Amino acid sequence: MMKAVVNYAGGAGSVELREVEVPAVRGPKEIVIQVMAAGVCGSDLHMYHDSQGFPVRRPVTLGHEYSGVVVEVGSEVTLFQKGDRVVSETPAYICETCVYCRTGQYNLCPSRRGYGVLEDGAMAQFLRTREAICHRIPDNVSFEAAAMTEPACVAYNAVAFHSHIRPGDDVVVFGPGPIGLMAVQAAKLFSPGRLTIVGTAKDRNRLEVAKRFGADRAVVADECDVVADILKYGDGMGPDLVLDAVGISVTLRQSIELVRPGGQITKIGWGPAPVGFSLDPLIQKAARLQGSFSHNWPMWEKVLLLMSKGELDPLPMTKLYPIDDWKKAFDEMDSLAHAKSILLPQT
Ligand SMILES: [Zn+2]
Ligand SMILES: [Zn+2]
Known part of the structure; x- marks a missing residue:
């Protein structure tokens, strides 16, 4: 037994x-x-x-x-x-x-x-x-x-396979849970121009980990207007890529408000509740909303290699x-x- x-x-x-x-x-x-x-x-x-x-x-x-x-x-x-x-x-x-x-x-x-x-x-x-x-x-x-390796592969799949990401991009990650944190590390591999993590006041410890993992800034969502705060930076047109690792609809709404026209939102977090808002801004911005789920064999080999090299930890x-x-x-x-x-x- x-x-x-x-x-x-x-x-x-x-x-x-x-x-x-x-x-x-x-x-x-x-x-x-x-x-x-x-x-x-x-x-x-x-x-x-x-x-x-x-x-x-x-x-x-x-x-x-x-x-x-x-x-x-x-x-x-x-x-x-x-x-x-x-x-x-x-x-x-x-x-x-x-x-x-x-x-x-x-x-x-x-x-x-x-x-x-x-x-x-x-x-x-x-x-x-x-x-x-x-x-x-x-x-x-x-x-x-x-x-x-498993959660790292979930993040790797979302960032490296399902997202269009280039060096210098402005990247925002919603949710400093394990997947969001590994998404920060995975995004870091692409040398983003700016990498922002968004969490809540309860996430303090995890936001600190996100900074250790390479996030340039941590935004505490319940202490500011997230959208206005993030749009203050750069040319004000919003991030090229938003990685949503939260399972509630409010972050998707904010992602749609934030994302740069022509940019991409990759949705990793999920939850059964209906979203309850209009998708019109997504269409008007000609932005892409991409789902990402699980992983497959080659990703596991790559993530294990990256862990061995110390690039993912x-x-x-x-x-x-x-x-x-x-x-x-x-x-x-x-x-x-x-x-x-x-x-x-x-x-
Ligand atoms: Zn899992
Ligand atoms: Zn089958």
Whole structure:
């Protein structure tokens, strides 16, 4: 048996540490890993509060951001062996036959089942995964940093793949949560002319982290008129790129007010509430509104390489907890004391 953080039913707070069966390899291309580090995601907190906007299966072990050591491989696994340090992507299951799976965009597979949501996840001592979604961790990258590959890839996908960004651009990031903070680091790789992070007074600690990550300015949204403040700079026409890593509609409205004519808004944060305002300014400005979701295999390889080179470093936004302290890890992250909690399932 092993320890696992299980979301056992609907209703707020229905999460507990349980003893569950250790997973074993079932198919020839599966791998079981001993989980060394597992990040707490905003989506885990949403499931904890039963406020998620996506379908879930319960009971389910939470967690989809993790790293570990290979302890068992299926008979046809060739790329990995016992003892390898690995990270694994989030889709526990994809159909392999839809047009998205066939073109490497399996993050968009309509049948995708993610860890910690529709399949048992990583806040446990062991996890069963697939050879096809594992990646080797570079020797100089710790398990804790490697467990952050997933959120780093979410940000990397939004900035490097889905955004038009050039050196010298004026870039604004809404939301200093883990994804917004990694978006700051990812944007920094493109040498923006000015990089602004927007948060609230409650985000003080996280705004400081954003500055350490390369933001030139932090704007506290509840202490000023965000739009007027940002438009004061430069030629007053607004930022070339707005990265919205917040799940409420007010930041989208502000993004549309802010964005430079011909510029782009990339929407990473999401929430089920209707937006409730006119999109006309977006059309009049001929600006682009782009969604970004998840990531795929080549992005993981690139992000791991960038972490190995020290160009991306998620650790300063994290705090570590033994798995028994999962509740503290959830509650402290929820209180915005720091951006990211990481559980250590073996301690
Ligand atoms: Zn996540
Ligand atoms: Zn598919």
